[in-house]
Amino acid sequence: MTGSDLPSWTDGPAERAVRAFVAAATTAGPAFIDVADRIAAFDNDGTLWSEQPVPPQFDFVFRRWGREVAADPSLAGIQPYKALVEHDKAFFARVLAQDPETITALLSAFGRSWNGVTPADFDAEVRVWLETVKQPKFDKPYIDLVYRPMLELIEFLRSHDFRVFVCSGGGRDFMRTFAEETWGIYKENVIGTAADYRYVDGTIVRTDSVLGGLDIGPGKPEHIFAQTGRLPVFAGGNADVDVEMLESAKFSMIIRHDDDRREFAYTSGAERALGRAAVLGWTVVSIAEDWSTVFTGGR
Template sequence: MGTTPLGSWNDGAAKREIVDFVTSAATEGSPGFVAPMDRVAVFDNDGTLWVEKPAPVQMPFVLGKLAERLEADPSLAGERPYRAITDRDEAYFRALNEQDPDAVASMVEAIGSAWEGTTLAEFEAEAARYLASWRHERFGVPYSGLVYQPMLELFDYLRSHGWRLFVCSGGGRDFMRVICEDTWGMPKENVIGSAPEFAYRDGVLVRRAVLHGPIALGPGKAEDVLARTGRLPSFAVGNDDVDVELLRSARFALLVVHDDDVREYAYTDCAERARAAAEKHGWTTVSVKNDWNVVLNERLTQEKPSAPHQ
């Protein structure tokens, strides 16, 4: 971390608007004052806290598990999403990337069945083994090297002004909880996301194939945050269309715009509605190219392995 607040942020409108809001929120008597108990900040994960291209970090973990299940039970080949995996159906995976409800529902159901009966410790150990060997295909770094340095600084800046931080993502809650404490400095209980129900069986809690609450996408994000915290956020950060409802629920909304194909990726897919909403509602937008003088977490990015995992 830099010695100055938001040191990886260039001086510009985005940084000024963040500082002005946070300063005003902490100043009793100011028009923008936010009571301490209401200082709840919620961040999306994929594409907001770390690189999500060419695919979210969790995706190969999930697909590998489903491939193992398909190998053990070939009769699954006729069902979605197994049929799509077997056929390498690009249309299905594009729909999944675009958060199509039917595609997402079929994937969530398959994930629930794949890990049904697993204890939390067993799931976390499996995820940790995967993450230990995973490397990004372009940058050759582990998952921790994909975290955006400016966002870690924003975490620190908000904490220093009395904000409580949460992450809410359509990605698996229990998967994110494996990395949240070491990577974000965030306790597990502050991570919200799509998750299974648990059942008490023979003295232990095990995963069920039933989803706990709504999928944390679109309206489901705001619903999950309210259910978990008892409050809607006063500060929210996202990057694409499935974050719109969360951002609209906040007093201050920050939208990350991916426009740097040199240091990261430039893309607009699945973000058209979010960008239109940002213009309509006057949200603060963050250009990766213009607002960040550093993108990836420098310390962890430098810890490249000699031979990236294939």
């Protein structure tokens, strides 16, 4: 049943599990899923593109904060700028561990950086970063490190009447900048941690507050329900912050980063997720074994 629609997948258990689920979901029978219910949701960092050595948006944000500290050195005394200046990785790891105090410090800094910005200005700032900054290990723009097999999977699902959403802890507006040209997904199908905006004098302007909480952990199914009115039937992730989203779906896949030569090999931040995968029978996608090609390589 393999075919050229998933050419970057090897003919292994992961690809076969995806095809079996989709075939059953779209064929009359006990596992058939109504077209209206065919919602798929994918995490972004580590699921649709590389998240090492840091999630790409961290690179974008850290450069901005670096400029802010240069302009106002007193910032170096407070978090999160202090952690940035001191290369305190443990501080940022506490975000993924969902530590409230760390998250508050980060959100406050986000608010400070982009309060009052228009969508067009933010979009332009992200585009400069996309076009000029290169990921250190591969010396390529981050956008070239999108996983080709995942783009094929998105298209495969869409060709079977699934509506595909990206649901990331990262910034909604950051992802929406490149979603359409990179993933072929409209902005409205991009869900993420979101700034709140006000409509003032005919213009949308960003505020310093967050709309609807962080899109990690239980926040993922909450955000998906708020955006779509449903929980997903198909979900893909790679980390502990994806566990609740994966648990909320009928078919769940988790990317295992086990290819240090072509990408990275790590399980940090995914220990609980990989444990749940084994217990709940989620499909584990080995980058080393299940993908014949990893990156899109070009825009």
